[in-house]
Amino acid sequence: MTRSTCPVCGNPLVWDYRDGFVVCSGCGLVVENIIEEARGGFEEEEGLPARRRRPVKRVVSENYSVNMRLYKMAEKRVRNKPWLTVDYNAVLSTKRFVKTIMSKASIEAVENIEANGYWEDVRNGLKLIEELNPALLSRSERGKYALAYMLSVKVRTGKTPGPEDVAKVFNISGTNYRRLYNIVKNLAPKIQPPQAHGQALTH
Structure with a gap:
């Protein structure tokens, strides 16, 4: 997977470690499942049972893990502070918190x-x-x-x-x-x- 922005709203994508998804930081769209589930069945040509595959982790860009850490840090800073808001797009684009958290x-x-x-x-x-x-x-x-x-x-x-x-x-x-x-x-x-x-x- 090479896409780094959401195909719907254009915001940066982040890697959700807990659930194993690549999600949009803006609209929450699940863009891709990082884990490929085990598959079973028969080979079409030979008619033999297909070997069951182990779950395979896809190679995910380091950028996703960095974005997820920043996303969680920003979320923590404004938790239980309804008078503050975060410009998540700015945080994930600049990788900095300067001028990204402002009061409403x-x-x-x-x-x-x-x-x-x-x-x-x-x-x-x-x-x-x-x-x-x-x-x-x-x-x-x-x-x-x-x-x-x-x-x-x-x-x-x-x-x-x-x-x-x-x-x-x-x-x-x-x-x-x-x-x-x-x-x-x-x-x-x-x-x-x-x-x-x-x-x-x-x-």
């Missing part, structure tokens, strides 16, 4: 950013934060993006976005907004005006 609130924030066209300000803000205080990037995805957006808009327009817009789009509370507002208030004076800092905002 952060996923909603990312979707809202896309829907409102805020990514340019978010990316510009992230660059500014990285220059001024990289430690602030250790926040949750939605908190980090909200801070970046607020800082970028503040530098670009001189005004900080209001709590209603930020709280709704980035899925954060009013308390978190006030904390981010104070951070922006402290960081903004350290940044050159938009005219002089244009390159940092457009590159």
Whole structure:
């Protein structure tokens, strides 16, 4: 067997050690049974009883075993944590857990950013934060993006976005907004005006 992706949904295949199947990590389709069952019967040409075969394990790519280990590790990390979700396709494709486990609130924030066209300000803000205080990037995805957006808009327009817009789009509370507002208030004076800092905002 050489196929490595599901013929139905295209997600990576994994090797289920316990049941002996190659299954899809996305839709759960059983693509192939790793064990060939014993067969009996008669040879068609000679009319003699066919020799009963032992179960034969097919040669399975090492990639399947690696994928299965990653799949189980990811599943364990979010077990009993309904507020978290795993991008299994990203885990199995990159073989890493970086940015593959996110809270549902952060996923909603990312979707809202896309829907409102805020990514340019978010990316510009992230660059500014990285220059001024990289430690602030250790926040949750939605908190980090909200801070970046607020800082970028503040530098670009001189005004900080209001709590209603930020709280709704980035899925954060009013308390978190006030904390981010104070951070922006402290960081903004350290940044050159938009005219002089244009390159940092457009590159």
